[in-house]
Amino acid sequence: MSIDLVIAAILTVVNITTPILLAATGELVVEKSGVLNLGVEGMMLCGAIAGFAVTFTCGDPDLAEKLPWLADWAPWLGVISAAIAGALSSLLFGFMALTLGANQVASGLALVIFGTGISSLIGTSYVGISINPFDSVFPDSLASDPIGKLFFSYSPLVYFAFVMVAVVAWFLNKTRAGLILRAVGENDLSAHSIGYSVIGVRYLAVMFGGAMSGIGGAYFTMVITPLWAEKMTAGRGWIALALVVFSGWRTRRLLGGAYFFGVFMTLELYAKASGFSFLPSQFWAAMPYMMAVLVLAAMSARARGGSEAPACLGKPFIPDA
Amino acid sequence: MTNLTRRSLIKSAGAAAVAMPFINRVALGDEVLKVGYIYLGPIGDFGWTWAHEKGRKEMVAALGGKVTADYVENVNEDQSAIPVIRDLAKSGHKLIFTTSFGYMDQTLAVASEFPDVKFEHCTGYKHAPNVATYNNRFHQARAVMGTIAGMQSKTGTIGYLGSFKVPEVVMGVNSFALAAQAVNPKIKVKLVMIDSWFDPAKESAAAETLANLGCDFITTHTDSPAALQVCEKKKIFGFGQGADMTRFAPHACLTSILDIWSPYYISRAKAVLDGSWKSGDSWWGVKDGSVKIAPYNKSLPENVQAAGEKIMKGWADGSYEVFTGPLVDQSGKERLAKGVRIEDKDLAVIDWYVKGVEG
Numbered sequence: 001m002s003i004d005l006v007i008a009a010i011l012t013v014v015n016i017t018t019p020i021l022l023a024a025t026g027e028l029v030v031e032k033s034g035v036l037n038l039g040v041e042g043m044m045l046c047g048a049i050a051g052f053a054v055t056f057t058c059g060d061p062d063l064a065e066k067l068p069w070l071a072d073w074a075p076w077l078g079v080i081s082a083a084i085a086g087a088l089s090s091l092l093f094g095f096m097a098l099t100l101g102a103n104q105v106a107s108g109l110a111l112v113i114f115g116t117g118i119s120s121l122i123g124t125s126y127v128g129i130s131i132n133p134f135d136s137v138f139p140d141s142l143a144s145d146p147i148g149k150l151f152f153s154y155s156p157l158v159y160f161a162f163v164m165v166a167v168v169a170w171f172l173n174k175t176r177a178g179l180i181l182r183a184v185g186e187n188d189l190s191a192h193s194i195g196y197s198v199i200g201v202r203y204l205a206v207m208f209g210g211a212m213s214g215i216g217g218a219y220f221t222m223v224i225t226p227l228w229a230e231k232m233t234a235g236r237g238w239i240a241l242a243l244v245v246f247s248g249w250r251t252r253r254l255l256g257g258a259y260f261f262g263v264f265m266t267l268e269l270y271a272k273a274s275g276f277s278f279l280p281s282q283f284w285a286a287m288p289y290m291m292a293v294l295v296l297a298a299m300s301a302r303a304r305g306g307s308e309a310p311a312c313l314g315k316p317f318i319p320d321a
Numbered sequence: 322m323t324n325l326t327r328r329s330l331i332k333s334a335g336a337a338a339v340a341m342p343f344i345n346r347v348a349l350g351d352e353v354l355k356v357g358y359i360y361l362g363p364i365g366d367f368g369w370t371w372a373h374e375k376g377r378k379e380m381v382a383a384l385g386g387k388v389t390a391d392y393v394e395n396v397n398e399d400q401s402a403i404p405v406i407r408d409l410a411k412s413g414h415k416l417i418f419t420t421s422f423g424y425m426d427q428t429l430a431v432a433s434e435f436p437d438v439k440f441e442h443c444t445g446y447k448h449a450p451n452v453a454t455y456n457n458r459f460h461q462a463r464a465v466m467g468t469i470a471g472m473q474s475k476t477g478t479i480g481y482l483g484s485f486k487v488p489e490v491v492m493g494v495n496s497f498a499l500a501a502q503a504v505n506p507k508i509k510v511k512l513v514m515i516d517s518w519f520d521p522a523k524e525s526a527a528a529e530t531l532a533n534l535g536c537d538f539i540t541t542h543t544d545s546p547a548a549l550q551v552c553e554k555k556k557i558f559g560f561g562q563g564a565d566m567t568r569f570a571p572h573a574c575l576t577s578i579l580d581i582w583s584p585y586y587i588s589r590a591k592a593v594l595d596g597s598w599k600s601g602d603s604w605w606g607v608k609d610g611s612v613k614i615a616p617y618n619k620s621l622p623e624n625v626q627a628a629g630e631k632i633m634k635g636w637a638d639g640s641y642e643v644f645t646g647p648l649v650d651q652s653g654k655e656r657l658a659k660g661v662r663i664e665d666k667d668l669a670v671i672d673w674y675v676k677g678v679e680g
Contacts, residue, residue: 008533012526019522120363127365130550130569225521225547227569230363231395232545234520265523269530272513273480275679281486285516 003146009266010150014158017262019044019219019233021161023240024247024254025168026212031244032172033205034185034312038108039093040213041237042115043086047214049119049126050085051078052221052228056131075134079157079218086214087207089115094206098199101316116231126228134222155223157215162255164212169251181205185310188317198317213237239289246293248307257292264288354594356380356586357414358392359406361421362519368544368563369518369580370394373420373443376582383587387594398423403430410435416593418586419443421518422487428452439598441589444489446669448600455585456489458606459562460496461636462578462614463540464643465629466560467500469575470538471508472625473558474501480531480539481678482524482548483514488671490514490542495675496643497540500632502677511536512680521547532557549574565615576629577615584610604665607636644668649676 023040030037055078057063064071092114096107134155136143142152172178184191184201192198220232239261247253265288272284358377362370377390391414396405402424409417410431418441419428425445432440432452440452448454470479481497483490498510511534513527524541528548531539532555540560541548549566552559552573559570561577585605592598605611614633617626635641646657650673657663 005533008529012529012533015529016522016526120365124365128367128568133550133554220522224525225545225550227521227546227550229367229519229521229545230365231519232521234517234522236522266526266530269513269515269523269527270534272680273511273527273530273534275511281514281516 007146007149009270011153012269013259013262013266014154015224015262016265017258018155018158018161019216019224020236020240020243020261021165021255021258022157022216022219023213023237024243024258025161025164025251026209026216027240027244028247028249028251028254029168029172029181029212030205030209031249031313032185032310033181033202034188034310034315034317035097035202035206036104036108036314037090037093037097037111037206037209038105038241039090039111039115039237040209040240041233041235042112043089043210043213044217044220044233044237045115045119045231046089047082047086047217048221048233049123049217049228050214051082051218052131052226053122053126054078054081055134055222056126056129059131075132075222078134078222079215082214082218082222083211084214086210086212086217088210089118089214090206090210091203093210094203097316098202098206101318104314104316112237120230123228123230129227131222131226133226155219157219157223160215165251165255172251182310185312188312188315192317192319198319202317213240216240239292243292246297249309257295260295261288261292264291353386354388354416354590355412355414356388356390356590357409357412357417358390359396359402359409359417359419359421359424360392360394361396361398361423362394362544364392364394366519366544366563367546367566370420370544372563372580373418373582376580376586379583380586380590383583384590384594388590396424400427402427406431407434410438415439416590416598417441422489439589439593444487446602448602450600453589453598453600453603455589455603455605457580457582457585457611458604458636459489459578459580459612460492460643461607461612462633463493463496464500464636464641465576465614465632466540466578467497467502467643468504468628468632469560469621469625470497470540470558471501471504472628473621474505474508474538476535476537477505477507478509478511478535478537480528480534480536481510481512481542481680482527482531482539483512483542484518484544485516486514486672488669491671491674492644492668493542494678495671498675498678499643499648502675504628508677510678512674512678514680515543517543519544521545524548525551528552528559529555546570561615567615567618572618572620575618575621579613579615581611581613602669604669607633608639612636650674651676651678 055074058070058074093107093111096102097104136153138152143149184198188198243257247257268284268287360370364374381390396402416439420443422444428440428442442454444456445454481494501508515523515527524543524547528551537557546566546569549559549570553570559573565577567574642662644663646661647659648657650656
């Protein structure tokens with residue numbers, strides 16, 4: 001294997017992993033606040049269509065003549081819109097699950113259906129169009145040699161995903177606000193009794209999760225395949241959800257688990273294309289899922305540093321009840 | 322859903338009594354055939370389901386007021402398809418098309434409950450007195466793509482992005498490989514199955530993988546244009562399927578397979594209307610107008626375009642058959658003797674790849 005091939009394969013790994021990582025990082029914060037939002041797939045689709053639609057509209061040649069700066073900022077505006085769309089869609093879940101105290105599993109599933117439906121509806125006028133992908137913003141000279149290529153040839157969203165994992169780890173473990181969020185997730189009644197707004201904290205967490213899922217969804221329509229097709233996230237939201245659980249609600253494992261998944265899905269494709277047909281194709285296809293689960297399960301099984309599941313996960317909080 | 326109360330029941334019974342004479346008159350004069358469609362993907366997939374939807378619309382347009390047609394999209398290929406198909410049958414649809422391989426047993430199960438409803442299962446092979454099967458010979462167009470790739474490839478390695486190892490895909494792979502080998506005997510075909518019909522991110526990753534391993538032409542047997550976008554980015558070439566996908570890859574897309582379902586849908590709906598419908602196995606191709614290819618990319622040299630056209634003409638007049646012996650499989654075993662053309666019954670269940678296919 002040449003070094004160029006390895007680096008090219010790493011690019012594929014990053015493309016598979018980044019949207020899952022973004023969504024999972026958001027969901028981790030949501031779950032740490034004691035809320036189980038299963039609507040990740042729906043929020044990703046909302047972000048995916050919003051990011052695509054805004055990028056396409058801002059890049060419109062007629063508009064660019066009047067507002068030349070707009071086209072330059074089109075992808076950035078697309079990402080921001082994706083975050084807003086994801087956060088707005090999460091409010092639907094928030095209203096049902098937090099304000100009304102409805103069953104969180106049912107509310108989350110409703111959000112998946114809602115997100116799938118509304119993205120398809122808005123998306124009908126964007127079928128069959130492509131946009132310029134939101135690729136690397138570094139000058140080409142930086143990515144001319146293999147090492148430069150390894151570090152400088154990704155979409156800005158890839159670096160954003162890494163930064164957000166670090167920020168979330170720092171926020172949860174080192175800040176007072178993070179402590180409050182965890183307290184709300186561990187014991188909502190106590191947090192409430194010492195004067196914290198449980199519902200308020202959870203709303204913020206849910207919206208953060210929505211925004212991150214939205215950006216994760218936008219990675220599909222703006223980076224991997226710059227086009228819109230219904231349901232194009234193809235179940236990655238569910239994988240993000242599973243990763244949060246299997247990582248034991250820990251950021252570092254979440255990062256590792258997401259990349260395990262990406263590495264094994266890429267290995268699967270290379271193995272197939274190289275003619276390793278001694279194993280059935282379905283086995284290779286199941287490999288990324290199996291490996292991610294096995295590795296994370298093995299890590300969680302160790303005596304030290306097991307799961308950090310929040311005690312109030314999925315329990316509705318109804319004040320004064 | 323309908324809110325059933327005693328009062329509304331009485332009301333609707335009254336309305337029915339009033340409407341009854343009119344309904345009878347309509348029924349006596351000109352009965353409208355209700356046709357139902359079960360779709361695997363969303364109608365906006367710009368591929369497989371999109372093409373069926375186009376066929377449905379063209380059928381309704383062609384048969385004027387004589388048919389109406391409904392569809393259900395995003396139906397999974399598992400047990401959950403049964404109630405969906407049953408609902409269509411119960412709600413008065415007399416001709417039901419189930420448009421994916423994975424609905425085979427579900428279609429037969431529901432068909433046994435509704436003997437007076439005609440079912441048509443796309444790409445399957447199981448029949449009943451009221452279940453027919455139909456498919457298009459898409460592999461005929463793959464031979465054009467194989468010819469182009471074989472003539473134009475500089476690396477001598479070309480890629481095939483597949484979904485599942487089902488006969489439909491296997492015959493496509495073989496057709497592509499055999500046509501490429503006919504113009505370049507040394508060509509290698511790399512095959513990746515992604516175990517999904519629609520997963521743009523994985524399709525894209527698989528196309529990247531094929532390109533990284535040296536393929537400079539990639540043909541896709543999955544439902545999104547994702548792979549073509551990768552070809553465009555990597556400055557290699559590809560082919561679309563289901564619809565003309567040039568708009569997604571103006572430089573990379575050399576031509577696309579067009580699935581034309583309307584001739585079949587029109588003929589079958591007509592057959593139900595005039596009472597001549599019979600179960601059977603229809604396998605239409607280039608000569609029936611069911612498989613076409615999109616205009617070639619302008620960048621394609623004229624002699625290559627002419628070679629592609631020659632194959633399309635050959636399919637149309639029957640002078641060409643890509644599965645003509647000698648055919649040898651991957652293990653080196655001879656599958657078809659020299660000069661013999663494959664029979665439809667063998668082609669329909671083909672599960673082996675020809676020599677030269679890797680993967």
